[in-house]
Amino acid sequence: MEAENNYARGTSLAAKISTDLRRELTDGVFKPGDRLPSESALTREYSVSRTVVREAIAILRADGLVEARKGAGIFALQTSEGKKQPFKDLTTERISSVIELLELRTVFEVESAGLAASRRSAAQIEAILEAHHHVGECLATGSPTRDADFELHLAIAEATQNRRFPEFLQLIRSGIIPRGELQGSAPGSRPKDYNLHLQEEHGLIVDAIIEGNAETARERMRAHLRGSLDRYKVLLRSRTLSPEDINLS
Amino acid sequence: MEAENNYARGTSLAAKISTDLRRELTDGVFKPGDRLPSESALTREYSVSRTVVREAIAILRADGLVEARKGAGIFALQTSEGKKQPFKDLTTERISSVIELLELRTVFEVESAGLAASRRSAAQIEAILEAHHHVGECLATGSPTRDADFELHLAIAEATQNRRFPEFLQLIRSGIIPRGELQGSAPGSRPKDYNLHLQEEHGLIVDAIIEGNAETARERMRAHLRGSLDRYKVLLRSRTLSPEDINLS
DNA sequence: GCATTGAACCTGTCTGGCATGTTATCGGTT
């Protein structure tokens, strides 16, 4: 019965409270500049000790969501809720590790798609189509798409004719998907319409690459990965995060 | 020296300790599965209370870097790869494909400039200006600009607020400039008008970043690095060159 | 009207304590 240890299910009170507050922050309950309830108020509200409250606040501070001013209180900062611009509003202190990696990857994949569109060979188009098809099969059979998805992205990187691009993608993958096990941990977590989106977005990218339209390929890849980022942020908000939940499709 | 005042905003002890430990984790001091010092050990090591230590650990847990098991200790997770490791082989590999690396760096630096333009803090603008000024000094005294130039690019990468960017830049640098010897090999090889161009291009990029114009910053960085690529290609044609001739300015 | 002051509140940090889970050692038993 020790399949899942105590760490697993959002056990710690601090994690729960920080997630709670994080959601309130991103939902706009606390707008930038607002003062949050004081530590003692939170202590009463959640019926926990001040230790727990302080740990929760420490997490939010590290994420740049709030700012603590000695003597004054805890204040909400700008949240990353500006969905209009790519990564705007992340001017906060630091970005979560995974988001940082994802952002780095986005930079490369966007350009990767563009280069692929201008340089791809016939054989590489073939490989891309096959990988795309394979993702579709996985979706149809309900099996995990993560590996197939990565193969597609890899095929695109290879079509840049620059060996560094697929190399880079493979290297960064290990940083993004840290623990390979546990991947089936959240069985019902990925709704069907998400999968539809996935395949549709992939298709648009693939089309642009085949047509040789670099600018369009870049745009679509950017949109695609921005979707990843948003999905990840939702996960972040909904509960204590576990990096293995991330399928950067 | 120590530009490592990283997240100096919330200069709390917990923040300091968590960044300390974070660096040790990503530097591989603690490898995945390793047990970190116990809370009481950290209490002694840093001469702080357990409250502070617990807040620091809470941050690392929320980032998925460590896992705390009640009764057992705190353990490093496997999230730390994908950081320094990835480009290890790039350095060891042959430099035959300098152009490929340069291209990889280009897409990265272009986006880096754009992100820096939208996110830079006042202090980071200061650092960028100082580095820019330093390059100018090197040009004036005739000393090599390579290091100063790199510092400028690094300052820009740091202004992205994404720690992966400066990390990546440093890694790829070592891949491009593997051995430091022979660096003074061609003293007169860099014509004056090239240097003028260099400083002028830099200035344009810096201005765009300061103004917060991301699109312009991207364009100018792209033009700047394309110049690098062209210069390199000229070198390639004219003679066999050694990697240290490359100043990716 | 205006500056001063002081009480009330806030966060930052420290100390000590209890509950509970894990680990390794030490006995005794087989």
Place this chain on the structure above:
DNA sequence: AACCGATAACATGCCAGACAGGTTCAATGC
């Protein structure tokens, strides 16, 4: 000698109280 269970030592999770500062704001005194 090998095995096994009790147990002490140590770990984290959480709690309670305290004190040192910084901030806020309203009452006070001019």
